[in-house]
Amino acid sequence: MAYMRSSRPSAPPATAGEVFALVRDGAADTRTELGKLTGLSRSAVASRVAALTALGLVVETEDTQSTGGRPPARLSFDVDAGIVLAAAIGRSRSQLGVFGLGGEFLASDTVDQEIGVGPNELMPQITKRLEALIHDVGRADSRILGVGLSIPGTADTARGCSLDSPIMHGWDGVPLAPYFADTASAPVFLDNDANAMVLAERRDNRDHFQNALLVKASTGLGAGIVAGGVLQRGSLGAAGEFGHTKTAAAAGVACRCGDSGCLEAIAGGWAIVRALQNQGRDVGHIRGVVDLAVSGDPEARRLIRDSGRQIGETLAGAVNLLNPEVLVVGGDMAKAYDIFVAGLRETVYGNATALATRALTIQATTHGDFSGVIGSAAMVLDHVLSARAVDDALGG
Ligand SMILES: [Zn+2]
Numbered sequence: 001m002a003y004m005r006s007s008r009p010s011a012p013p014a015t016a017g018e019v020f021a022l023v024r025d026g027a028a029d030t031r032t033e034l035g036k037l038t039g040l041s042r043s044a045v046a047s048r049v050a051a052l053t054a055l056g057l058v059v060e061t062e063d064t065q066s067t068g069g070r071p072p073a074r075l076s077f078d079v080d081a082g083i084v085l086a087a088a089i090g091r092s093r094s095q096l097g098v099f100g101l102g103g104e105f106l107a108s109d110t111v112d113q114e115i116g117v118g119p120n121e122l123m124p125q126i127t128k129r130l131e132a133l134i135h136d137v138g139r140a141d142s143r144i145l146g147v148g149l150s151i152p153g154t155a156d157t158a159r160g161c162s163l164d165s166p167i168m169h170g171w172d173g174v175p176l177a178p179y180f181a182d183t184a185s186a187p188v189f190l191d192n193d194a195n196a197m198v199l200a201e202r203r204d205n206r207d208h209f210q211n212a213l214l215v216k217a218s219t220g221l222g223a224g225i226v227a228g229g230v231l232q233r234g235s236l237g238a239a240g241e242f243g244h245t246k247t248a249a250a251a252g253v254a255c256r257c258g259d260s261g262c263l264e265a266i267a268g269g270w271a272i273v274r275a276l277q278n279q280g281r282d283v284g285h286i287r288g289v290v291d292l293a294v295s296g297d298p299e300a301r302r303l304i305r306d307s308g309r310q311i312g313e314t315l316a317g318a319v320n321l322l323n324p325e326v327l328v329v330g331g332d333m334a335k336a337y338d339i340f341v342a343g344l345r346e347t348v349y350g351n352a353t354a355l356a357t358r359a360l361t362i363q364a365t366t367h368g369d370f371s372g373v374i375g376s377a378a379m380v381l382d383h384v385l386s387a388r389a390v391d392d393a394l395g396g
Helices: 016-024 031-038 042-055 119-136 193-204 269-278 286-294 298-322 332-351 354-358 368-384 387-393
Strands: 058-062 073-077 083-088 093-100 105-112 144-151 188-192 212-217 221-227 326-330 361-364
Touching (some): 016 031, 016 042, 031 042, 031 073, 042 058, 042 387, 083 368, 093 119, 093 368, 105 119, 105 368, 144 193, 188 193, 193 212, 193 221, 193 326, 193 368, 212 298, 212 332, 269 298, 286 298, 286 332, 326 332, 332 361
Parallel strands (some): 083 144, 144 188, 326 361
Antiparallel strands (some): 083 093, 093 105, 212 221
16 A cells, blocks of 8 residues: 655554544544544545445435534444344354444344254354344345354364364364355354453443453353453463363362363353252253252252352452453353352452452443354454454555
8 A cells, every 4th residue: 555645754644444443433423523633634534535435334424404504524334334244152052143333233043052063063054044134134135244253162263163172072173164155255253252252341341341351151161351452362262261270179070171170170050060960950051050049049059159159269360460340240150140249259359469359340241142142243343344454445
């Protein structure tokens, strides 16, 4: 791209992508404001707005409210300029969604699947349901800008596949993007479920999510970490996989990963189900245990509170390391929020330093069961609507 000479030698002139970011965020809605914020000349603003309008991302409307003189044209981000597809793949249930470019739900669906189902069985079902959803909402002609997927366990974001998952049998190393070849020519993005969930929270409240920790407590355990405003994946994408951290209380207890002594072996949803089954109780999933706890079953309540306590003990170390402003609790166990968080709060505050927890807020996910799918869509939008992606689309 050819850079024009700038009157501000310290900063290159704002690109069309950067101008779009100002319109998308609502920071500017007229050409005059764009000129003020960017320092661009009227003609430079005009050429960028023209490019964005041609791309369909920005629309310009006459302000009919204005009286006298020539009314200023209002610029706005056209959230109807396309759609994104998202799927939060779980072990026994997957959430699907079609979203507008503002990240708003247009349609959603749930797929209940057998535990242990492989990608060759599940992925075609997911693409078929997504295609049906697009038709249902009358958006068959819309441009699909991207597809977002989240999976439990570690995601290899570069190759778009599961990595060394102890639970997603048959998924490791299988690239998921090719399953969408007939549905969309758009890019497919993949991440871990807890990472997607923390993005869903941040979407609504970026200021409060510069340093955030999200714990997903379901059948398995996972965490999403935002530090300094950036999602942290670690060197191999395994950041936040704290379920198989060894903990003294689990010494000698067999874990589903093949090892023993893991936190999950005493605090994961599957371990709680196992504990109740060993007492002769008829439960098959952590969601059933949560229902029992909420309806007052003392043993279910005790197990969920204990899980919160054990998880909090391990998370206290992360709170000391990261000093987050918010700890978000999501996953199936978050539906017994008061019970689970009573245990969690006790050990997080008891084991982390007073300073690391002084300004810490503990809260539930905003979107409940839809957290993962909303976050998967947010991940796509962060990519395809970024200033750089827009400049790339304009052939910058
Ligand atoms: Zn383990």
